[in-house]
Amino acid sequence: MTARRGQVRVVEAVLAVFMVVAVVLLLMQFTKPLRSVYIRETSDLRRLGYNFLNSMAENNVYEKVLGNLIYEASKRFSSIGRCPEGWEENRLNDLAFFASTVLPQGLLFRVDVYTVQYDLAGGRAVLCPLGYAANFDVGKVSMTEAEPITYTYVCTGDPDRVRGSVLLVHLTIGYSG
Amino acid sequence: METVLEYLAVALLLVVIILAAHQMLSAPAATLDTVRQEQLYTVAERVLDKIVLTPGFPEDWGTNIAVTADNLQDFGLALAGSREPYRVDPDKVMRLANLSTLPNPLLLNASRLAQLLGLEGYGYRLRIVPMLRVIITPIGYYTYGNYRYASTFRVRVENIQGLGVPNANVTGMYVIVRVRPGAGDATVEAKNVSTARALTDALGECVLDFTPSLQQYFSSPRNRPNKWYFTFLIVHVEWRGFASVAGYATNAYGNAPAEGYIIGNYVFVNRAVDPISIKKGNKRSGAVLVKDELLQAVPEYQELLNFTSVVWCRDSTGNFRDDDPLCNNAGKVLPSAKQWYLIGYIRYVEPLASHVFVFAQFRGNPIAIVVNRIPSIDISSERGAVPANAVRLTRMCTVYNYPFLVELTVWREVEGFP
Numbered sequence: 001m002t003a004r005r006g007q008v009r010v011v012e013a014v015l016a017v018f019m020v021v022a023v024v025l026l027l028m029q030f031t032k033p034l035r036s037v038y039i040r041e042t043s044d045l046r047r048l049g050y051n052f053l054n055s056m057a058e059n060n061v062y063e064k065v066l067g068n069l070i071y072e073a074s075k076r077f078s079s080i081g082r083c084p085e086g087w088e089e090n091r092l093n094d095l096a097f098f099a100s101t102v103l104p105q106g107l108l109f110r111v112d113v114y115t116v117q118y119d120l121a122g123g124r125a126v127l128c129p130l131g132y133a134a135n136f137d138v139g140k141v142s143m144t145e146a147e148p149i150t151y152t153y154v155c156t157g158d159p160d161r162v163r164g165s166v167l168l169v170h171l172t173i174g175y176s177g
Numbered sequence: 178m179e180t181v182l183e184y185l186a187v188a189l190l191l192v193v194i195i196l197a198a199h200q201m202l203s204a205p206a207a208t209l210d211t212v213r214q215e216q217l218y219t220v221a222e223r224v225l226d227k228i229v230l231t232p233g234f235p236e237d238w239g240t241n242i243a244v245t246a247d248n249l250q251d252f253g254l255a256l257a258g259s260r261e262p263y264r265v266d267p268d269k270v271m272r273l274a275n276l277s278t279l280p281n282p283l284l285l286n287a288s289r290l291a292q293l294l295g296l297e298g299y300g301y302r303l304r305i306v307p308m309l310r311v312i313i314t315p316i317g318y319y320t321y322g323n324y325r326y327a328s329t330f331r332v333r334v335e336n337i338q339g340l341g342v343p344n345a346n347v348t349g350m351y352v353i354v355r356v357r358p359g360a361g362d363a364t365v366e367a368k369n370v371s372t373a374r375a376l377t378d379a380l381g382e383c384v385l386d387f388t389p390s391l392q393q394y395f396s397s398p399r400n401r402p403n404k405w406y407f408t409f410l411i412v413h414v415e416w417r418g419f420a421s422v423a424g425y426a427t428n429a430y431g432n433a434p435a436e437g438y439i440i441g442n443y444v445f446v447n448r449a450v451d452p453i454s455i456k457k458g459n460k461r462s463g464a465v466l467v468k469d470e471l472l473q474a475v476p477e478y479q480e481l482l483n484f485t486s487v488v489w490c491r492d493s494t495g496n497f498r499d500d501d502p503l504c505n506n507a508g509k510v511l512p513s514a515k516q517w518y519l520i521g522y523i524r525y526v527e528p529l530a531s532h533v534f535v536f537a538q539f540r541g542n543p544i545a546i547v548v549n550r551i552p553s554i555d556i557s558s559e560r561g562a563v564p565a566n567a568v569r570l571t572r573m574c575t576v577y578n579y580p581f582l583v584e585l586t587v588w589r590e591v592e593g594f595p
Contacts, residue, residue: 013186017194024201025201054263
């Protein structure tokens, strides 16, 4: 009788060990460390993005590349009191070419540019889209590791007619696949 | 029988425990690659920030010739005292440059740099290149008397990936300085600046032709063949607000050594070059500083050139001059440079001059030596290494007012190639 009890204890111990090991292994599957790739790449992308937008601002690139559009949007807003329609779908090819030339290869980017117009009668600020620049088909390709950056800029360089215009730039920069 | 079963069960238990322990220890190895790569990113970000955002110590190590690679305490390329981030000191960049034609006398080499940045155990490659690279190729020449000058140039503007940049505004400034040779001192008689403009084509190229300007210049009776003519070309490129500049010695015929370094106020050129003493009016004048910063703002191109004097540290017998305190200073700091270079002290270096043209003689012919103060840098701890696992980071910086890209690639030595 005593010997049989001993055997049962051994079997119990084996089962207990199996259960403990199984639970530990199961938990280990669920508690994998966060994908550090995700953390590291986006942190650098954020710095690169600000660095890129700031570098364009320092060299008055916004005025040179978007000067005519900024002027046209401001003129229309002044005359009709609202933003030109459908401009959010404008492809800013000049800006896209510029960004492709400057940014490192292998990165995807999308830059949405707005002018900030002031409706003095209504006492409000209105964002008028000028369009977007991208180096990929935004309808088909999606970014997996990306960082959004918002940047505000007051035009200070030539052409003179856009001096003082306020721009809001949304940059999304990341990797595909 | 029961005892045997118990022993078997205990043995099985031991095996299971050992296997479980092994499994638990080896499980994190699956994520180790990611973690290791994150470390590389962390290292690269930290090092790149240190390079472009800190000035190093002493802060003036770029211009102070008393600071050598051995006694530099902390490395950083940021312009000391600047309030803007990512503004790089060109004099510090100059310490990393090593021309193929002339070794840098105060070079900070790759192994010392790795030591200063704490990159021992890692391989790295550091590139500092203009955002718009300008390549000047002479394609036509003009001959006058015994002299032959490059007069037509193909200018290519490309980005860091080597892609041609179309629709860039290219302005070329061809400078001729006429000098009357003299027994003791030669005298600057006149300077002439011709300009040409062009837009780059779809491939990022254009042609600047100065042949008609040279023909017109040398047809004047004042410009006789018995004078000396120092000629050089400055090319300024502007594209969508981004600018770049390049210099070219147009009389660099044959194997004339037409390059050099400026560290602080000292200029280092090839020892085969002979110094000449030139006066402009009552002032000594041995070099021209180009204030190309103002190229777009100042329509009068003559105003962009500043003459300054050079004290050459070589006597008439060809030996190093220890009698001049300025020369003696350089001689003490750089004992080997005394023999391997012709050293000069430039009285005034314009802070914003990206190029300095030094007047000298090579085998009896007058030549203008181009000193580019914003050279492109490409240094690597291992030549030709193609690491399997590397991290590359890029930052956009400003040198003078020209946009530059600083690119750092880091990998582990154990994963790279020797």
